[in-house]
Amino acid sequence: MSAIRTDSLTLSYGDSIIIKDLNLQIPKGEITVFIGGNGCGKSTLLRSLARLLKPQEGSILLEGNSIAKLATKDIAKQLAILPQGPNAPEGLTVQQLVKQGRYPHQSWLKQWSKEDEEAVNEALQSTGMTEFADRPVDSLSGGQRQRAWIAMTLAQDTDIILLDEPTTYLDMTHQIEILDLLFDLNEKEQRTIVMVLHDLNLACRYAHQVVAIKNQAVYAQGKPEDVINCDLVRDVFDVHCQVTQDPIFGTPLCIPHGRGRCILPQIGEVHGKQAITI
Known part of the structure; x- marks a missing residue:
């Protein structure tokens, strides 16, 4: 079963076509990694899957429903995205950041609840960030900051998580730490995880399937051992x-x-x- 599917998807910036006529299926409950050279469209494709970029042509289906027809809050309850190099306001604590992941579940009828508090605490615990809850995000190391942002996406409590180069600017220790965390989330909670990674060997280690992109299209897709x-x-x-x-x-x-x-x-x-x- 597909968590996300694209049908004849074409993406562009102005007159420049980035992805053309793409038919892609993201398996539910697996880790999918986009690979390819710089500028091939990996990040553009990822952003489009979260409806941050409107397709020029074609459609994207989220759990079988056209993403274009879904309300923004409904999308945010099913899918979370962590862009590359996110920045938090100065002085914002880890706990305050993680609480932002609960905003899709709030309304004027439903204010902050025990369920929200539990989701935040579980996200902090899952990412090993409980002891840093009161620390400003900008005072943390690179790996700790990345875990804080991942905690925010976990608090959003979605079945699908999209991450754009989550290991960028991290040293080897923190790269493995972050990818192990995501692997555990997939194994224990069956979260569908879609990532853009530059390191091909790490992509092969952690992905159930890789999607190689070249010339505006999918060059190959499948298990690493089958396509690499x-x-x-x-x-x-x-x-x-x-x-x-x-x-x-x-x-x-x-x-x-x-x-x-x-x-x-x-x-x-x-x-x-x-x-x-x-």
Whole structure:
């Protein structure tokens, strides 16, 4: 079953076509990662799925309903989006930020409730941010800030979460920390997660499916082990590489080697695991 589906979707900025005639299905309850070169339209596509960008043509279906016909609050109860590099007002505390995720559930008839308080506390706990609740967001480290923003999206209590490059500007430790958190949310709560990632190897580790975008269209879509190979990396990223098996996770591992020819490893032992030619 699809959480989100696009039918003949065309996106543009002015006269410039970014995505053309796209038919895409985002599986429910899985992690989908968009990959592709800079400027290929990954972030544009993600924004359109949240109705932040109006399509030039085609439609987007959210849980089977046309997103164009849904009220903004109804969308916000089903889908949360975390854009790249969000900024909080100076002095805003973590708890105040996370509370903003409950706004779609408020109305003049329904003010702040025990349910809202519980959702905020659960979001803080899930992201390991309870002890930072009273700290200003701008006083936190990069990884802590990102967890605070993710806590806000969790408080929104949606089944679908969209994230635009959630690991940008983070060091390796915090990248893994954030992606592990999202993986756990998917595993334990079956949240549908759609991300844009630049690191191909991390995309392969965490995604149930990857969507490679090139030339205004989907170049390939499927399980990482089914679609990630030397040809894809060369065609989509203009990089020659060899693809072997991650010795820990068993997922595709891309090793770039510049402009030379692509030499695949032979079947053999890699740290006790069998390497694979993909």
